[in-house]
Amino acid sequence: MQxxxxxxxxxxxxxxxxxxxxxxEQPGMMLREALLAIKAQDESFAFRHSCGEGVxxxxxxxxxxxxKLACITAVAxxxxxxQVRPLPGRPVIRDLVVDMSQFYEQYRNVQPYLIRKExxxxxxxxxxxxxxxxxxxxxxxxxxxxxxxxxxSFWWNPDKFHxxxxxxxxxxxxxxxxxxATDERLDALEGPYKLxxxxxxxxxxxxxPKGLNPTKAIGHIKDLMLEKSI
Amino acid sequence: xxxxxxxxxxxxxxxGGAGLNAALRLASADLRVAVVSKVFPTRSHxxxxxxxxxxxxxxxxxxxxHWHMFDTVKGSDYLGDQDAIEYMCREAIPTxxxxxxxxxxxxxxxxxxxxxxxxxxxxxNFGGExxxxxxxxxxxxxxxxxHTLYQQNVRxxxxxxxxxxxxxxxxxxxxxxxxxxxxxxxxGQPLVIEAKATxxxxxxxxQVFRTTxxxxxxxxxxxxxxxxxxxxxxxxxxxxxxxxxxxxxGMLITEGARGEGGYLINCDGERFMERYAPRALDLASRxxxxxxxxxxxxxxxxxxxxxxxxxxxxxHLGAEVVHHRLPGITDICRVFLGIDxxxxxIPVFPTAHYAMGGIPTDRFARVVTPARHGPEEVVPGLYAxxxxxxxxxxxxxxxxxxxxxxxxxxGRAAGTDILDxxxxxxxxxPMREADIAPAxxxxxxxxREGDGESVAEVKAALRKLMEDHCGxxxxxxxxxxxxxxxxxxxxxxxxxxxxxxxxxxNTARIEALELDNLVDVGMATLMSALHRxxxxxxxxxxxxxxxxxxxxxxxxxxxxxxxxMDYKPVRxxxxxxxxxPPKARVY
Numbered sequence: 001m002q003x004x005x006x007x008x009x010x011x012x013x014x015x016x017x018x019x020x021x022x023x024x025e026q027p028g029m030m031l032r033e034a035l036l037a038i039k040a041q042d043e044s045f046a047f048r049h050s051c052g053e054g055v056x057x058x059x060x061x062x063x064x065x066x067x068k069l070a071c072i073t074a075v076a077x078x079x080x081x082x083q084v085r086p087l088p089g090r091p092v093i094r095d096l097v098v099d100m101s102q103f104y105e106q107y108r109n110v111q112p113y114l115i116r117k118e119x120x121x122x123x124x125x126x127x128x129x130x131x132x133x134x135x136x137x138x139x140x141x142x143x144x145x146x147x148x149x150x151x152x153s154f155w156w157n158p159d160k161f162h163x164x165x166x167x168x169x170x171x172x173x174x175x176x177x178x179x180x181a182t183d184e185r186l187d188a189l190e191g192p193y194k195l196x197x198x199x200x201x202x203x204x205x206x207x208x209p210k211g212l213n214p215t216k217a218i219g220h221i222k223d224l225m226l227e228k229s230i
Numbered sequence: 231x232x233x234x235x236x237x238x239x240x241x242x243x244x245x246g247g248a249g250l251n252a253a254l255r256l257a258s259a260d261l262r263v264a265v266v267s268k269v270f271p272t273r274s275h276x277x278x279x280x281x282x283x284x285x286x287x288x289x290x291x292x293x294x295x296h297w298h299m300f301d302t303v304k305g306s307d308y309l310g311d312q313d314a315i316e317y318m319c320r321e322a323i324p325t326x327x328x329x330x331x332x333x334x335x336x337x338x339x340x341x342x343x344x345x346x347x348x349x350x351x352x353x354x355n356f357g358g359e360x361x362x363x364x365x366x367x368x369x370x371x372x373x374x375x376x377h378t379l380y381q382q383n384v385r386x387x388x389x390x391x392x393x394x395x396x397x398x399x400x401x402x403x404x405x406x407x408x409x410x411x412x413x414x415x416x417x418g419q420p421l422v423i424e425a426k427a428t429x430x431x432x433x434x435x436x437q438v439f440r441t442t443x444x445x446x447x448x449x450x451x452x453x454x455x456x457x458x459x460x461x462x463x464x465x466x467x468x469x470x471x472x473x474x475x476x477x478x479x480g481m482l483i484t485e486g487a488r489g490e491g492g493y494l495i496n497c498d499g500e501r502f503m504e505r506y507a508p509r510a511l512d513l514a515s516r517x518x519x520x521x522x523x524x525x526x527x528x529x530x531x532x533x534x535x536x537x538x539x540x541x542x543x544x545x546h547l548g549a550e551v552v553h554h555r556l557p558g559i560t561d562i563c564r565v566f567l568g569i570d571x572x573x574x575x576i577p578v579f580p581t582a583h584y585a586m587g588g589i590p591t592d593r594f595a596r597v598v599t600p601a602r603h604g605p606e607e608v609v610p611g612l613y614a615x616x617x618x619x620x621x622x623x624x625x626x627x628x629x630x631x632x633x634x635x636x637x638x639x640x641g642r643a644a645g646t647d648i649l650d651x652x653x654x655x656x657x658x659x660p661m662r663e664a665d666i667a668p669a670x671x672x673x674x675x676x677x678r679e680g681d682g683e684s685v686a687e688v689k690a691a692l693r694k695l696m697e698d699h700c701g702x703x704x705x706x707x708x709x710x711x712x713x714x715x716x717x718x719x720x721x722x723x724x725x726x727x728x729x730x731x732x733x734x735x736n737t738a739r740i741e742a743l744e745l746d747n748l749v750d751v752g753m754a755t756l757m758s759a760l761h762r763x764x765x766x767x768x769x770x771x772x773x774x775x776x777x778x779x780x781x782x783x784x785x786x787x788x789x790x791x792x793x794x795m796d797y798k799p800v801r802x803x804x805x806x807x808x809x810x811p812p813k814a815r816v817y
Binding site: 009010011012028030039040043044046047048049050051052053054055056057058072074093094095097100104108111112113114116120122123124125126127128129131132135139140142143173176178 | 269270272273274275277278287326327330331332333335336337338339340341342343344367370373374377378381382384385416445446447481482558561562565566684685686728729730732733734735736737738741
């Protein structure tokens with residue numbers, strides 16, 4: 001099978017190009033394995049990857065126009081020729097490797113950690129199974145950036161709009177019955193950009209490889225803000 | 231070439247659970263701490279841990295840290311150090327509560343307490359009924375813990391060097407660890423990080439085997455750095471093959487699947503563990519289950535057209551239990567096998583999973599080496615924790631759920647001891663050019679140009695070699711041949727050349743540096759295995775089928791210099807309780 005891969009090496013190339021590789025297709029082959037086969041032919045080809053099972057979030061890339069994790073994308077399901085590009089909207093460091101720093105910065109901006117004000121109990125903080133269920137669909141995020149780099153609002157304002165991944169985490173802590181910083185969290189999200197640049201385009205939902213729904217989380221934050229303001 | 235220097239109080243190499251828990255302890259105490267990781271922290275392999283972390287919370291059934299200790303000592307096949315095991319099992323309880331307070335989204339019981347499930351090798355009352363000791367966040371416990379620890383480090387403003395690769399430790403004339411040479415992957419620029427104390431927390435080395443549950447990044451970097459710094463590796467022959475890796479592919483299916491009631495069947499549909507472990511059945515220790523599976527297959531009762539695997543059956547549990555308690559493995563089965571585990575059994579085979587051995591430390595996570603006078607001494611300023619270390623709490627076989635526990639307890643212990651060490655040694659020791667030279671030389675070696683084999687070819691040969699010669703069942707003939715082949719392969723590495731010498735995000739260079747590490751830890755494994763003439767825990771010798779406490783109840787030490795083997799006694803004396811003397815190990 002043929003795979004066309006985006007190549008750009010800042011030390012050698014004036015501009016990026018697509019390079020075509022021939023890879024022998026194996027039954028059940030995932031795109032990551034196909035890219036490793038390319039890497040074995042041409043060691044100068046660079047991409048991030050690690051766990052190979054969709055939990056580390058390293059190998060997000062744009063495949064045939066859609067953001068995916070290479071390790072859980074079966075090549076058999078992909079239209080030919082397969083075209084692989086870096087995640088859109090991020091500066092390219094080399095080949096499929098993009099600069100993720102703004103994405104991480106937005107994540108860190110939402111205070112993505114549990115805040116408790118009361119003294120801690122000697123044992124666990126109790127949480128009912130129903131309250132714990134509210135975290136399902138939120139805590140599983142692997143920070144692969146498929147969502148935020150598919151979001152037009154994030155493309156235009158990556159420095160001001162938190163983006164779907166970070167906002168999903170903002171809601172993950174607002175939704176946690178153990179967290180005691182709801183007001184501060186909501187105050188910090190005020191303003192025209194951080195939260196409100198979401199125009200419910202829902203690209204994030206479509207591409208999330210873990211089946212999470214940032215748009216819904218953003219809606220919940222907006223609802224809570226409204227509720228608090230009345 | 232002049233290399234820039236940065237100075238920190240403490241340097242932590244590796245950002246998995248051990249590194250991040252140590253960093254959190256240090257940063258919360260306002261130390262200047264640098265965490266170097268070759269991947270963004272949440273991509274460290276702790277993220278893939280599924281089933282849970284053991285602590286005798288007694289949330290479901292009665293439990294006691296002392297019972298946990300007994301199970302761990304027995305599980306280790308009496309090779310674990312009982313002082314460290316007592317410490318770990320006691321500390322487990324406050325450690326899990328601390329994690330929960332930090333935000334880990336543990337699954338919950340109806341009363342709001344942390345959900346616990348049964349895991350292999352667990353018992354109540356020193357070998358009685360099955361215990362329920364493994365605290366879980368569905369089957370994504372490692373992910374939940376790693377992300378929480380990273381988040382707390384964001385709060386504590388830990389200084390991260392993301393996507394920096396550690397080349398080698400730097401030690402001064404007196405052997406004190408004074409930092410490391412690292413490489414910024416994005417720019418290809420080397421950097422010296424000077425530190426008063428250095429913690430190795432680089433995880434395991436499953437990539438040395440062809441089929442493994444481990445990630446691409448698990449290449450034994452810290453262990454090999456220790457070897458090159460003259461520190462021997464301990465108990466490297468004890469490598470755990472997890473019973474339930476997806477056959478032929480290697481993805482992990484958590485032991486929690488059996489903890490929730492799943493069991494293994496052969497081609498006759500027989501629940502064969504009834505014959506091997508009549509009481510514990512499928513929740514016998516991992517080494518026992520893995521051997522039973524391979525025996526079934528060798529005797530012709532494997533499943534599939536090639537009769538080369540067995541089946542893990544979950545379909546009797548119902549979709550609610552499978553999908554709610556095991557959502558992660560449901561995903562893995564759907565994506566990689568195209569099946570729903572609530573309806574069809576999963577083809578499984580024992581898969582290279584976890585290193586019980588590693589860098590020898592004491593229970594304060596201080597690296598210890600054999601000394602000329604007395605049994606051993608501490609390497610000043612050098613620490614190790616997590617899978618790269620050998621405390622030893624796992625001995626010859628690790629229990630499921632004790633790995634996350636190990637990284638958390640000893641990561642924290644390292645942080646605590648580093649605080650004291652830095653207080654007593656408040657100044658950076660001088661670093662001379664000559665101290666950096668060996669590390670710089672290792673980096674420069676890969677600048678050699680010309681024709682030669684590729685990294686990928688030699689790495690593939692190494693992984694095949696280790697699988698063929700150092701698997702679940704071992705004997706002298708296979709391992710001796712393996713050692714000879716590996717010595718030849720080590721020679722071949724000298725002739726490997728990079729074709730790409732560019733600077734920017736050159737992953738080929740990183741993989742070459744990792745290959746050096748894999749060869750070193752592979753040799754440590756094979757040599758240690760060849761020399762141990764008994765069967766104990768995960769080390770099963772067909773030619774020496776019995777455990778031999780008289781001769782072999784001792785830790786192996788492999789030194790890179792001359793491929794030497796040495797030994798040291800097991801610490802059988804716990805901190806406060808009576809010692810558990812070796813007994814026949816029956817499940």
